[in-house]
């Protein structure tokens with residue numbers, strides 16, 4: 001049975017009320033990446049970085065999944081083959097919408113990570129600077145999110161999925177950040193058909209076979225309905 005691999009980005013959560021990064025007024029218009037999303041920024045000013053992620057964690061706890069998250073969960077449930085969701089998002093809206101086994105390649109706001117021993121645990125709503133690790137007791141707690149200059153999580157698993165995909169979809173992502181931006185080429189090399197679903201054609205979309213333009217809450221349910229029609 002056909003395997004579908006889906007990559008999602010901030011655009012899928014935009015209509016739930018979470019900011020994207022590169023749209024006008026997005027997070028990277030308000031904060032410098034070097035300050036809040038690099039290990040060097042954290043070493044320089046941990047209070048600024050913890051504050052940035054604390055605010056995002058609070059905001060993420062207040063929002064609800066939208067019709068696009070729910071449609072992908074329906075696709076996972078009703079598609080006769082595998083549907084693998086890989087997300088660059090650190091929110092938990094896919095899970096809240098009913099999706100299973102979501103691969104969070106950039107980590108999650110719900111997690112804390114010890115930068116000394118690598119232990120992981122559930123993040124409190126507000127992480128304090130110098131909070132100690134429950135395993136090694138050193139004051140080295142940080143958000144379990146992947147920063148620029150760090151290796152995203154689950155890469156071997158993701159490349160294995162891409163190598164066996166029949167259909168690859170990128171939803172709500174600008175395709176500016178690697179390695180996720182190159183997944184379309186990996187999937188194509190494996191013989192998959194590729195589709196981009198986004199508010200606007202993203203700069204790197206020449207690589208896609210097909211493109212659906214519009215708001216995720218409209219385009220994604222329509223796309224899922226189309227895929228599932230022969231199976232219902």
Ligand code: OAD
Nearest residue numbers: 009010011014020021022088172173174177198199215216
């Ligand atoms: P971006 O902010 O770069 O791109 C979001 C994309 O979603 C844009 O192409 C928008 O046009 C599109 N979009 C906005 N609203 C939409 C809607 N309602 N429906 C559909 N599409 C919509 O976000 P990402 O591509 O996710 O990484 O960013 C990738 C990574 O860069 C993030 O994971 C983060 C960031 O720096 C790290 O922090 C490591």
